[in-house]
Each structure stands twice: as structure tokens, then as C-alpha cells.
Amino acid sequence: KKADLGVLGLGVMGAMLALNFADNGGFDVGLYNRTHEKATRLKAENPDLAERLHPSETLQDFVASLATPRVIVLMLSAGSAVDEQLAQLQPLLEDGDIIIDAGNADFNDTRRRNALYDGTGLHFVGMGVSGGESGARHGPSIMVGGSAEAFKRLKPLLEPIAAKYDGSPCIDWLGTDGAGHFVKTIHNGIEYADMQMIAEIYAILRDGSGLPAGQIGDVFADWNTRGLSSYLVEITATVLKEVDTETGKPLVDLIVDEAGQKGTGRWSVIEAQKLGIGATALEAAVAARCISSARHLRLAAAEVYGDLGIDAAIFGTAPADIAELESALETAKIVAYAQGYTVLAAASEEFGWNLPMGEIARIWRAGCIIRSVLLQDIMQAYEGGASVQNLLLVPAFAERVKLGQVALRKVVAKAAAAGVPVPALSSALAYFDDLRRGRGAANLIQGQRDFFGAHTFRRLDREGVFHHIWPEA
Numbered sequence: 001k002k003a004d005l006g007v008l009g010l011g012v013m014g015a016m017l018a019l020n021f022a023d024n025g026g027f028d029v030g031l032y033n034r035t036h037e038k039a040t041r042l043k044a045e046n047p048d049l050a051e052r053l054h055p056s057e058t059l060q061d062f063v064a065s066l067a068t069p070r071v072i073v074l075m076l077s078a079g080s081a082v083d084e085q086l087a088q089l090q091p092l093l094e095d096g097d098i099i100i101d102a103g104n105a106d107f108n109d110t111r112r113r114n115a116l117y118d119g120t121g122l123h124f125v126g127m128g129v130s131g132g133e134s135g136a137r138h139g140p141s142i143m144v145g146g147s148a149e150a151f152k153r154l155k156p157l158l159e160p161i162a163a164k165y166d167g168s169p170c171i172d173w174l175g176t177d178g179a180g181h182f183v184k185t186i187h188n189g190i191e192y193a194d195m196q197m198i199a200e201i202y203a204i205l206r207d208g209s210g211l212p213a214g215q216i217g218d219v220f221a222d223w224n225t226r227g228l229s230s231y232l233v234e235i236t237a238t239v240l241k242e243v244d245t246e247t248g249k250p251l252v253d254l255i256v257d258e259a260g261q262k263g264t265g266r267w268s269v270i271e272a273q274k275l276g277i278g279a280t281a282l283e284a285a286v287a288a289r290c291i292s293s294a295r296h297l298r299l300a301a302a303e304v305y306g307d308l309g310i311d312a313a314i315f316g317t318a319p320a321d322i323a324e325l326e327s328a329l330e331t332a333k334i335v336a337y338a339q340g341y342t343v344l345a346a347a348s349e350e351f352g353w354n355l356p357m358g359e360i361a362r363i364w365r366a367g368c369i370i371r372s373v374l375l376q377d378i379m380q381a382y383e384g385g386a387s388v389q390n391l392l393l394v395p396a397f398a399e400r401v402k403l404g405q406v407a408l409r410k411v412v413a414k415a416a417a418a419g420v421p422v423p424a425l426s427s428a429l430a431y432f433d434d435l436r437r438g439r440g441a442a443n444l445i446q447g448q449r450d451f452f453g454a455h456t457f458r459r460l461d462r463e464g465v466f467h468h469i470w471p472e473a
């Protein structure tokens with residue numbers, strides 16, 4: 001019997017997806033990995049699923065082992081590895097076969113690859129998969145891009161392996177070519193902002209309030225029962241409470257403070273900039289990771305400026321102080337999501353995807369890294385096809401932000417006074433303040449531009465475009 005589909009690339013994510021297809025889908029899964037041993041080991045280590053796992057030693061055998069028209073899921077490191085694999089596969093495939101790139105691809109690459117397959121009879125599908133290792137194994141959130149026709153065939157294969165929220169699978173087709181990978185990229189940009197803002201609150205509680213890691217963990221665990229309830233807050237509590245068995249110290253206190261990044265968060269910000277959208281909390285989060293990784297520079301600067309210290313007296317630990325931080329984080333999080341969604345809306349327009357915004361929130365409610373109760377509210381904001389300019393203008397969010405901005409403002413002000421950096425929280429606040437003032441300060445910038453470059457300006461009191469003859473500097 002031929003396999004229902006094949007998984008190519010059996011790193012952690014590929015291996016977990018293959019097991020998920022066999023287990024939750026009940027599918028026969030062809031397996032291929034450059035180092036064959038990985039494929040045979042996966043089968044050997046999963047005896048309960050072994051009858052549905054079919055490793056092949058060569059790419060030719062792998063392709064031949066799949067039922068036609070074939071479905072091949074690539075799970076490779078994003079970049080040239082994908083192009084190389086596609087080139088090797090193409091001559092072995094036939095009309096109607098579907099190749100899915102399930103890695104964290106740059107959506108620009110996905111668009112390029114899509115165009116490459118146009119008119120060849122083969123289908124190329126760029127698919128965002130979120131949920132890390134455990135999500136891939138037990139139910140990720142799946143963001144599909146490519147042809148709607150290909151998705152029709154893929155749906156019965158993908159629905160059984162996707163996360164379920166109240167029984168409904170967290171998967172959908174979001175648009176043509178790069179739509180799925182773009183949405184995944186923005187998911188990751190939001191993920192970065194979420195993580196950074198959580199880390200900033202942690203820094204306040206650690207360096208401002210002087211709480212030990214375990215107690216900060218308790219604070220996050222408590223917050224996880226209300227408006228901030230989310231996977232990231234939940235794991236934050238767990239990470240903070242973990243104790244290193246060898247030293248007896250909180251493990252988090254022993255971890256080097258340099259954040260890694262593989263690229264998607266950065267891409268989200270680059271794409272936002274290309275689209276002319278200010279996603280400042282996401283930008284701040286990416287920049288903060290970059291600054292964190294310049295540890296030697298930070299240590300040198302600590303030598304120079306360390307005696308300035310942090311004013312620990314500014315942040316208290318009374319219930320009201322903790323509640324203020326909770327409200328600040330919740331408010332800034334709403335702003336970050338609003339920014340992420342404006343990037344999605346702009347891209348949808350630019351690339352003609354017609355992204356289903358409410359549906360994106362729906363499929364992010366389970367399985368993915370940013371799953372949270374907030375996404376339920378975002379989904380509702382788009383209900384009935386409501387057109388949303390910016391989530392901060394939706395009455396339900398406006399009410400929450402009106403209340404919460406008080407806390408966010410106090411926390412950002414206190415952090416500035418104390419000397420605890422809160423770049424993402426303060427970016428979120430500045431964005432909100434910028435958005436809510438009808439009259440900004442860019443009139444001066446226009447004046448400056450016209451002064452030195454005759455770039456012209458428009459006037460409030462007259463129609464038209466003007467250039468002024470300014471006095472010499």
C-alpha cells in the first residue's frame with residue numbers, strides 16, 4: 001500500500017509532524033531524511049506507530065512510495081536547503097502533486113517558489129506551522145497559503161493533525177502564494193513582542209521590586225487565571241519557578257541573558273517597514289534581542305555606568321503595585337496585537353490576499369505559541385466581517401485600553417525613573433499616545449523637509465501642495 005503523504009526532513013519539527021500524521025491522522029506516512037538513519041530510528045522509536053511509518057533510503061524510493069497525486073511535506077531549515085531539495089524533487093514529480101513547505105520560510109521566498117511552479121502542473125503550498133515541538137506532535141496551529149484548489153485536497157489530511165479549540169481545528173487557507181508564511185511571520189513578530197514585554201515586567205519585579213524568581217513565577221501564575229491567560233504567561237511562570245537541581249538556585253538566574261533569534265521576528269519588522277507600517281512594539285522586541293546578544297558591550301557599559309544603579313525604591317510589592325503591572329502588561333499586549341494586525345491588513349492589501357482577519361485570530365486560539373484568551377476577543381472584533389481599521393478603535397478594546405493606559409503610563413514612567421529598560425512597553429504606550437492625538441508633530445518635520453529639500457507640504461487651511469521660500473539658515 002502506498003503512503004498517504006510523505007514527510008521530508010526529519011529534524012525535531014519534521015519528525016513530530018510525521019508522528020502526528022500517523023497518530024492523530026491515522027495516515028500512512030512516507031519518511032525521508034538525507035541521513036537515512038534518522039528515518040529508521042523514528043520508526044524504531046515509535047513501535048506503536050511503526051506500521052504507519054515508511055522510511056525510504058533514496059529520494060526516488062520515497063517519491064515512489066507515495067500515493068498519487070502526491071503530497072510531500074518539506075520540513076527543512078528555511079533558505080537554500082529548500083531550493084536545493086525542490087530542484088531534486090521536481091523531476092521526480094507528476095501533474096497534480098503538491099509540495100508543502102512547512103518550515104519557517106521567508107514569505108518572499110514562498111512567493112518566488114510559487115511563481116516557479118505556476119503552470120507546471122505541480123502545486124506549491126507555503127504553510128506556517130506554530131506550536132513548537134509539542135504542537136507539531138499533538139496539534140499545531142496551521143496557516144496555509146497557496147492555491148485554494150490545493151487546499152481542498154489538503155484539508156482532510158491537515159485537519160486531523162491540527163490543534164482543536166472547542167473541537168474546531170486551528171487550520172485554514174489564508175490566501176494565495178506567501179499568505180500562510182506571511183501570517184506565520186507576523187505571528188512570530190507578535191510572539192517576540194509578547195515575550196519581550198513579559199521579560200520587561202520580570203525585570204521590574206526582579207530589579208525594581210527585588211522579588212526572587214520563584215515569587216515572580218507565582219505572580220505570573222496568578223495572572224494566567226485572568227485577562228493575560230496565555231501559553232506564554234503560563235510557561236513564564238513555569239520557567240521562573242524551575243530550580244536547578246545541582247545548585248539549588250532558580251534555573252533562570254543561571255541562564256545567560258542573551259536572546260537568540262532565527263529570523264522570523266526580524267522579518268516581521270522588516271516587512272512592516274516595507275509596507276510603511278509602524279509596528280513599534282515588535283520593532284522594540286527585535287532590537288532588544290539584538291542588544292541582549294551584545295553582552296560584552298553591556299558588561300563594558302556596566303563598568304562605566306554601573307554606579308548609576310537602579311532606584312529600587314520606586315517599585316513596590318503591594319497588591320496594588322502588582323495589579324498595576326498586570327494591567328500595564330495587558331494593555332501593552334493589546335497594542336502589540338493591534339500593531340501586528342495592521343501589518344497583516346496592509347500586506348493583505350499590498351499582495352491582494354484578502355486575509356481573513358477574524359479567521360486568523362480563530363486559528364491562533366489553540367496550538368500556537370501566542371495562543372491566549374485575547375485572541376478570542378480579537379476574533380469577536382472581526383465577527384460578521386466587521387471592517388476594522390485598527391483594533392484600538394474597536395469599542396470593546398477602546399474601553400479596556402482607556403482604563404489600562406493609566407497603569408501602563410505609570411509603569412513606564414516609574415521604569416524610566418528607576419532605570420529599568422522597558423522598550424516594548426514604552427513603545428506600545430508611545431504608539432497609543434501618538435494614535436490618539438488628532439494633531440501630531442510631523443508638521444514640523446514637513447517644514448524642515450521643505451526647508452532643506454523643497455520637499456513641499458500640504459496645509460490645513462487650503463487645498464494643494466506648497467513650497468515656502470524660507471529665510472536662510
Ligand code: 6PG
Pocket residue numbers: 104129130131132188191260261262263264265368369
Ligand atoms: C512557533 C515558533 C517557532 C519559532 C521558534 C522561535 O510558532 O512555533 O514561533 O516557529 O521558530 O520557536 O524562533 P526564534 O529562534 O527566532 O526565537
